[in-house]
Amino acid sequence: MIRSAILTMSDKGSRGERTDETGPALKMFLEKHGYKIEYYKIIADDEELICKELISLCDDLKVDLIITNGGTGFSKRDVTPEATRKVIDKYVPGIGEAMRMKSMQITMKAILSRGIAGIRKDTLIINLPGSPKGALENLQFIIDALPHGIDILKGAASECAEQQ
Numbered sequence: 001m002i003r004s005a006i007l008t009m010s011d012k013g014s015r016g017e018r019t020d021e022t023g024p025a026l027k028m029f030l031e032k033h034g035y036k037i038e039y040y041k042i043i044a045d046d047e048e049l050i051c052k053e054l055i056s057l058c059d060d061l062k063v064d065l066i067i068t069n070g071g072t073g074f075s076k077r078d079v080t081p082e083a084t085r086k087v088i089d090k091y092v093p094g095i096g097e098a099m100r101m102k103s104m105q106i107t108m109k110a111i112l113s114r115g116i117a118g119i120r121k122d123t124l125i126i127n128l129p130g131s132p133k134g135a136l137e138n139l140q141f142i143i144d145a146l147p148h149g150i151d152i153l154k155g156a157a158s159e160c161a162e163q164q
Helices: 022-032 046-061 080-087 093-104 108-112 132-142 146-156 155-162
Strands: 004-007 037-042 065-069 117-122 123-128
Touching: 004 022, 004 046, 004 146, 022 046, 022 065, 037 046, 037 132, 046 065, 046 080, 046 117, 046 123, 080 117, 080 123, 080 155, 093 108, 093 117, 093 132, 117 132, 117 146, 123 132
Parallel strands: 004 037, 004 065, 065 123
Antiparallel strands: 117 123
16 A cells, blocks of 8 residues: 655635635545555645655655645645755655646646656655546546555565576
């Protein structure tokens, strides 16, 4: 089972002024695909706060996967990719590229998404858009590849390869 966390970036949501529809939709989608959601939180679009939360989830809670949503657009407050870059050890460009490529088949506005993916220690972090539709579409594009990547990250896939 892949231990996961969902982190929603929303100034209004963190103040209780807006209901987060994306986080719960992602939770349902991931659980349907066999992921265990161990953590869910809404925080403000604040780079330092996002960094702190990502580090804690990777270093303390040690989840396998963090799915962020929100903060990937052009607004001055959209800083999720910048915070993610600051905390990752390795950049995983293929995930963001694949999501944008597949999303562009639906809307050309997909080129405006700045979401990235990367690894910190033994955790994969993936930035998704803030809208439920965009987040779910993007996650659906990559969901089948994630277990293999996480197995490799955790060392399980390399052990299997050595046994063959």
